[in-house]
Structure formats: C-alpha cells, structure tokens
C-alpha cells in the first residue's frame with residue numbers, strides 16, 4: 001500500500017436499484033496524473049464524492065495516504081484538494097475572500113493564508129480579479145478559482161470532477177497547463193473528463209467506468225498501443 005496514495009477495494013454504492021458503483025478496485029501511485037473516464041451516469045461523480053466524504057458507500061475499503069477513509073476522514077481532508085462537478089463558490093464574496101474563508105476551514109493562520117492566496121491568484125492569473133465578486137466572473141474564471149481554492153491547504157492529492165467541461169479551448173488549455181505544472185511539482189491528480197483529447201494529453205493512467213464497473217484500467221500508452229484512439233474505445237464502451 002505504501003506505493004499508492006489511493007487504494008480502493010470492492011467499493012460499492014447503490015441508489016435504490018441503480019448500481020452506481022459495483023465492487024470497484026483500483027490504485028493510484030504517488031505522483032500520478034490519473035484519469036477517470038466514462039459516459040454520463042457511469043458512476044464517476046459517485047466515486048469522487050465518496051473520496052471527498054459526501055457520499056457514504058455501502059461496502060468496500062478506501063485508503064488515502066495510508067489512512068482509512070471510513071475512520072480517518074478528518075485527517076485525510078487536510079491533505080486533499082477538491083474541485084466538485086458543481087460550482088460551490090460563494091457568490092456574494094470576492095475572489096480573494098473566497099480563498100481566505102476557505103483557508104479558515106483548515107485552520108490555516110491568517111498570515112499564511114494571505115500569502116498563499118496571493119500566490120494562487122498569481123498562479124491562476126486572477127490578480128486583476130482579486131476584488132471582483134464571484135457573481136461577476138465568467139465560467140472559465142470561476143473554474144480557475146475553484147481549482148485555486150482547492151490548493152489553499154497545499155494538498156498532496158487533488159481530485160477534480162470534470163474541471164474543464166463547457167470551457168472554450170483557450171480556457172481549457174490554460175487549465176491543462178496549470179494542472180500539468182502542479183503534477184510536475186509533485187501533486188498527485190485524480191480527474192474525470194468527457195474529453196478524450198484531454199485524457200490523451202494529460203493522463204498517465206486511467207480507469208474507464210461504465211454502469212458502475214471498471215471496464216479498462218491501464219496506462220494511456222498501453223491502452224492506445226494498438227493504434228486505437230481513446231475516442232474509439234470510449235464510443236465502443238458507451239454503446240454497451
């Protein structure tokens with residue numbers, strides 16, 4: 001387990017008769033850029049919500065940095081950065097205030113949170129929006145702020161649920177370059193996407209989910225070795 005930042009074993013979640021996750025098992029190595037792919041309703045968000053503690057699974061074990069999610073979530077969350085699929089920024093606050101208030105949840109001292117916020121605003125090119133209200137930001141800027149906010153506690157693992165959906169190509173590339181830089185600095189990334197081009201460009205390893213089952217697990221290089229594009233593989237899976 002020491003080689004893995006995340007270990008998931010036989011994870012199961014049902015919503016009534018829907019098997020959102022069906023005994024899924026996989027691992028993520030430290031430093032990986034790990035992708036989660038699958039059609040609508042495959043179970044991606046359910047899996048990610050379990051990892052960030054807002055959905056409770058029926059069965060299975062999850063370890064993050066060697067800690068058991070079931071018992072040690074409070075400790076785990078200090079090392080975790082979370083970018084959910086639905087935007088949950090505080091509309092009435094400014095960009096800067098969103099960062100500072102979020103830092104409070106982690107008990108980060110004021111001086112440190114100010115320094116970190118300024119650093120993140122620079123990294124995400126949001127300096128000139130520092131005092132703008134979130135309600136006035138475009139979708140792309142809000143997404144950047146969501147990612148910036150997730151980094152306030154210097155997480156070692158960041159989990160993003162479709163962080164580039166609905167963004168224009170320029171914003172998307174902009175987010176790619178920042179995620180790549182983060183990964184190169186040693187942060188492990190777990191991210192879901194519907195864009196196969198994005199998956200091929202960013203991810204080192206992936207799982208493909210369909211109807212709550214893992215239908216493929218491997219490195220992007222291995223999976224596309226037989227010259228099949230990820231897009232083709234995805235479309236075949238989505239048909240079933």
Ligand SMILES: Nc1ncnc2c1ncn2[C@@H]1O[C@H](COP(=O)(O)OP(=O)(O)OP(=O)(O)O)[C@@H](O)[C@H]1O
Nearest residue numbers: 015018020038039040041042043044045046047085
């Ligand atoms: N709170 C809930 N109550 C009932 N059913 C749910 C709930 N959350 C998810 N589901 C169902 O579980 C299945 C998996 O949903 P999930 O949101 O995990 O899929 P997804 O892969 O994230 O899809 P998308 O690509 O559309 O975001 C779907 O059939 C969905 O309708």
Ligand SMILES: [Mg+2]
Nearest residue numbers: 044045046085
């Ligand atoms: Mg989803």
